[in-house]
Amino acid sequence: MARKQSDYLAALLSEEEEAPTAVVAPGAGAEPERIERAERARGTTLLGRESALARVASGEVRQVTQLLLDPARVRPWSGNARSYAHLSEESCRELIESIVAENGQKVPAIVRRIEGDPTYDYEVIAGTRRHWAISWLRAHSYPDMQFVAQVAQLDDEAAFRIADIENRARKDVSDLERARNYADAMKLHYGNHLTRMAERLKLSKGWLSKMLKVAAIPDAVVAAFASPADVQLKPAYTLAQALDDKDKAPAIRKEAARLAREQAARREAMRPALPAADVLRALLAAPEAEQEKPVMHSIPHKGSGRPVASLQSQNRQGLTLRLHAGSGATFEETVNAVRELLAQLESEGRGLRA
Structure with a gap:
């Protein structure tokens, strides 16, 4: 249960104990006004208690369950844009240090129960980095650290919207990851209807359309960049438009293959990678450069x-x-x-x- 809801219900339910329980008869010297106040307080308490329980039963006040889980029994949800495989001690260092300093995870993740999997009991909808950090800590000197999670009943579309809201504020979720996540979600949850998806996610159709266009950039072209994180929305949209041109696409793909080989050679030689701006410039200039070459085949x-x-x-x-x-x-x-x-x-x- 969330703390505010828990405190609210606890306060209402505890009023009965705090109200006077003994009523002194008027003949024993008690003041009638005081007796009346006590009776009124007791009646108000009972009404408040009944009201609180009724609000819980009706769903107006919802009890939220939080659990302490073994992260090994929890898996990342495949519908989340964040790449769990790319998380590392370095990328989660600040979070790890915060959890250690606070003697545990303070902000619960959101999970949902899964059935029919003997290895896992839950999957993480929001809080993938927290799950990774707790798992890392348990393997590095903090074996008793537990994963704090809030259990929710969600279908896949609702789970996607919750994960998307969390990822929008995360700088370590790249534009390309989000774009491809949106492309998958539009097929799975929205029947390939861009307008419906934009309305559900509270996004502009124009911006969402650009993200979906970027999602279509092939892996062979993405490999020209040092990292998929270098594929940012605005410049990548220009590249995606150029790839739609059948006359330009072959030259761009050819240049991408050359750049990918150069990036690999630089990594092997421990040299700095080609900057994203230089890669983009070379890819967009490739069609004109190809036209200027004499036919030599x-x-x-x-x-x-x-x-x-x-x-x-x-x-x-x-x-x-x-x-x-x-x-x-x-x-x-x-x-x-x-x-x-x-x-x-x-x-x-x-x-x-x-």
Whole structure:
């Protein structure tokens, strides 16, 4: 039960004990006015007690259950935008120190009971970081630390809204994580109706539409950034729009693959990652840079070294290949050269399916 509700009910129920219980008869010298006040107080107490119990029964005042749980019996809810796997001692350091200083978790998490799982009894709807911090503390010198949770009866849509409200104020939940969480929720809870979802979450349709657009950025492009957290809404929306252009998308994907390789090489060499602004600039400039490059794709004959097949031009209608005379290639070698050229273009995102 929440503390205010608990105090309110306790105060009402305790008034009966505080009111006078002995009534002195008038013949024994008691003052009639005092007797009347005592009777009135007793009657008021009984009415107050009945009123309090009636309000609990009707649901106007709701009793809330808080439990002390073993975090090992509680799992994160998969519908939450926060990535539990990416939480760490470093990212939760301030919270861990606060729990230790206060001798326990003071703000309860919100959980709901689950059935049919022999490993877990509850799942965390809001309070994922608190769950991670308590679990870490139990494994590091605080084995008696318990997870404080408030149990609620929630369907998935209500659980999603509660988790979303908590995550909006968290800086460590990236725009991309929230965007993809919204995209999943729109399918699962709102029948792909953007207006309905915006109304339920109290968000503008325009802003939600941008988030859903960002959610569609493929992982291969996200890999160009040092971290998914670098994919911020405003610049990422511009990138998502560019990826919708079939003429620009192949060059962007090709540049993203190159940048992803460079980021990996930098991590391996313990060098600083490419800044997000530089990555975004390179991705958006890739289509123009690609157009300025001369067409150089060709497959030479292994014997003469002369070109057998080459790419002459490419546009949204398709590819134009040139088969060169005088290369010395046989019919079978020419067919294989065309296949090799098409495979090379496909690997660069410039094939017929691009």
